[in-house]
Amino acid sequence: MKKEYLMTPGPTPVPTDVLLAQARCMIHHRTPLFTETLLSLIEDLKYIFQTKNDVLIFASSGTGAMESAVVNLFSPGDKVIAASNGKFGDRFIKLAETYGLEVIKLEYEWDMVVNPDDIAHILEKDKDIKGVLVVQSETSTGILNDVKTIGEIVKDHPAVLVVDSITGIGAVECKTDEWHLDVVMTGSQKGLMLPPGLACVSVSDKAWEAVERSTLPKFYFNYKKYREALSRPSPQTPFTPPISLMVALREALKMVREEGLENVIRRHAILAEAVRQGVQALGLELFAPPEGRGNAVTPVKVPEGIDGGKIVKIMRDKYGITIAGGQNHLKGKIFRIGHLGYFDRFDIITTLSGLESTLSELGYPVEFGTAIKRAEEVFMENPL
Numbered sequence: 392m393k394k395e396y397l398m399t400p401g402p403t404p405v406p407t408d409v410l411l412a413q414a415r416c417m418i419h420h421r422t423p424l425f426t427e428t429l430l431s432l433i434e435d436l437k438y439i440f441q442t443k444n445d446v447l448i449f450a451s452s453g454t455g456a457m458e459s460a461v462v463n464l465f466s467p468g469d470k471v472i473a474a475s476n477g478k479f480g481d482r483f484i485k486l487a488e489t490y491g492l493e494v495i496k497l498e499y500e501w502d503m504v505v506n507p508d509d510i511a512h513i514l515e516k517d518k519d520i521k522g523v524l525v526v527q528s529e530t531s532t533g534i535l536n537d538v539k540t541i542g543e544i545v546k547d548h549p550a551v552l553v554v555d556s557i558t559g560i561g562a563v564e565c566k567t568d569e570w571h572l573d574v575v576m577t578g579s580q581k582g583l584m585l586p587p588g589l590a591c592v593s594v595s596d597k598a599w600e601a602v603e604r605s606t607l608p609k610f611y612f613n614y615k616k617y618r619e620a621l622s623r624p625s626p627q628t629p630f631t632p633p634i635s636l637m638v639a640l641r642e643a644l645k646m647v648r649e650e651g652l653e654n655v656i657r658r659h660a661i662l663a664e665a666v667r668q669g670v671q672a673l674g675l676e677l678f679a680p681p682e683g684r685g686n687a688v689t690p691v692k693v694p695e696g697i698d699g700g701k702i703v704k705i706m707r708d709k710y711g712i713t714i715a716g717g718q719n720h721l722k723g724k725i726f727r728i729g730h731l732g733y734f735d736r737f738d739i740i741t742t743l744s745g746l747e748s749t750l751s752e753l754g755y756p757v758e759f760g761t762a763i764k765r766a767e768e769v770f771m772e773n774p775l
Contacts, residue, residue, distance in 0.1 A: 393711035398742050400530050400558055400688035400715060400729035402580040402587055405639075409584055412642040413635040420632055426625050428641055429632075433621075435644035439560060439583075439652065440575055440593045442567035447617045449590045450633045453557035453578030456590035458486055459612035460553045460574045464522055464598060466606040467491040471522040472513055472550075474505040476536070477529035478718050479555055487524065490607055495520070501532050501721065504683035507540040520550045521601070528559035528685045531718045532678060533727065535563060535685035539570045546571035551601045557581055558687040560591075561647065562659040562731050573598040579636065581687070582655075584643045584732040588636050658775055659686035662730040662739055665769040669743045669762035670728075673750065678725050687731040690717070692724065697753050699723040705752060710745040736770045 397404050418424050429448075436446040449455055457479075465471065469492050473484045476499040487494045497509050510523060523545050527538045538554050545552040551573040556565045560575070561582020567575050572595070579589035594602070594614060602614050616629040647655055663686040667677060670691050678690035693699035699716060700723055706712045715727040728742060743762040751757040 396712045396738060396741060396745075398712055398714045398729050398738065400581070400727060400731050401578070403582075403584060403729065403732035404734070405586060406584055406643065406646065406733050408646070409639045409643045412639040413586075415635075415638060418634060418638075420634055421627060423625070425634065426627060428637060429628065430626060432637060432641055432644065435641070435648065436591055437593075439644065439647060440567045440591075441565065441569070441652075442575070442593045442595075444567065444593045444595045445599075445618060445621070447592045447594065447614060448628070448632070448637070449592070449612065449617075450588060450630075450636075451590045451612075452587055453555070453576065453581075453590055454482065455612065456557070456576035456578065456592050457483060457555060459590075459592060459609075459614070460524075460576065461486045461490050461492070462607045462609040462612060463605055463614040464551055464553065464574065464601040465490070465492055466604065468493060469521040470495065470517070470519055471524055472497060472510055472520060473524040474510065474526075474536070475499065476503055476505055476532065476534055477501050477526065478531035479529060479557070480505075480526045483524040483526070483553075483555065502534075502678060502680060504534055504680060505536040505541075507537055507544055510541055511544045514544065514548045514550065518549060520548070522551050522553055524553045524555075526555040527565060528556060528563060528687050530558045530688060531721070533685055533688045533690040534679045534683045535559075536683065538572060539566070542571035545573075551595075551598050558731055559685070561655060562687040563685055564656060567593050567595075573601075579640065582732050583640060584646070585636060585639055588633050589640060656686070658735075659730065661769065661773045661775060662686070662734055662736070663689060664773070665736070665739050665766040666728050666730060666743070668769050669739070669766040670746070672761045672765035673747065673757060688715070688727050688729045690725045690727045693726060694750070694755050697750070697755055699726055701753055702726050702746075702749055705749045706745055710748065712742050712745040714742070736766075736775060739766055
């Protein structure tokens with residue numbers, strides 16, 4: 392028998408109280424009890440997003456939220472900037488192209504941070520650009536892009552700024568209103584500590600103006616339908632919602648409130664630093680550059696001569712620790728340790744112990760306890 396540890400950047404572990412909340416008796420979605428649940432969720436999500444804007448909840452994964460932004464904000468032929476330094480930046484490009492937008496691609500190597508100056512230069516020359524699409528926390532590479540600076544650049548331009556913070560919300564600062572972010576999104580299986588199935592989107596006044604101009608077809612993901620349903624005397628959702636997930640989300644957000652958002656973000660920063668210093672103590676090289684390292688996931692370069700696929704397989708099958716491999720052209724070249732959501736110091740220590748054993752089994756020289764010692768030092772220097 393072995394205990395299982397889920398150390399991926401999504402899905403992430405779900406707290407026991409959140410799991411149990413899904414087992415409560417089903418309620419109907421056209422009742423006062425559900426309305427009270429929905430309104431409570433929206434207020435707590437505004438706290439998480441640090442916004443006074445509308446927050447909409449969809450039954451979908453994060454990709455659904457990304458698609459919802461494209462179809463609600465733009466019209467066929469609209470010109471948008473899409474910045475990509477990873478798989479999910481690429482996804483924004485593909486979504487925009489699918490719906491017939493004219494995409495100005497800012498493509499970077501996957502170990503580089505998006506340069507806000509590149510966006511500024513394009514916007515200065517072209518007032519016809521309708522939107523800027525960017526990922527804050529790039530799950531595929533662990534890179535954190537500077538959406539705060541990008542927000543300052545875009546706020547005085549007619550374009551709306553759309554931010555994928557699917558692995559950012561709850562792990563790093565994302566001050567939606569203060570940073571002038573027009574549409575921000577996350578998914579339930581990340582920092583919200585739920586199973587997959589919910590997506591949440593904040594929509595600014597500037598974004599609502601774009602919604603009014605949009606002519607792209609939309610039905611289920613129609614922002615206007617959701618806003619209208621919320622404005623009724625008895626607020627509700629326009630379609631049948633995933634009730635049990637929403638009840639569970641209320642429990643998860645209660646936990647975030649109790650810990651305090653600032654403390655949640657601080658915890659993620661400490662966990663990330665412990666992983667980074669732990670793997671570096673083993674002589675391993677981090678993938679993300681120092682100026683762009685986020686708190687959700689730590690990508691590590693596979694040592695020369697080691698099979699990256701076997702690292703993931705042995706960790707999972709022998710030690711019960713599920714980490715993530717590289718995606719697309721990085722498959723086999725990096726592995727990713729997630730620490731987003733319901734994690735504490737002992738999850739990190741256990742994972743680093745399993746990594747030491749795995750690397751040693753694959754022939755990489757390991758002095759046992761090296762990574763664990765350094766991680767424990769980080770935790771002692773930064774009490775949680």
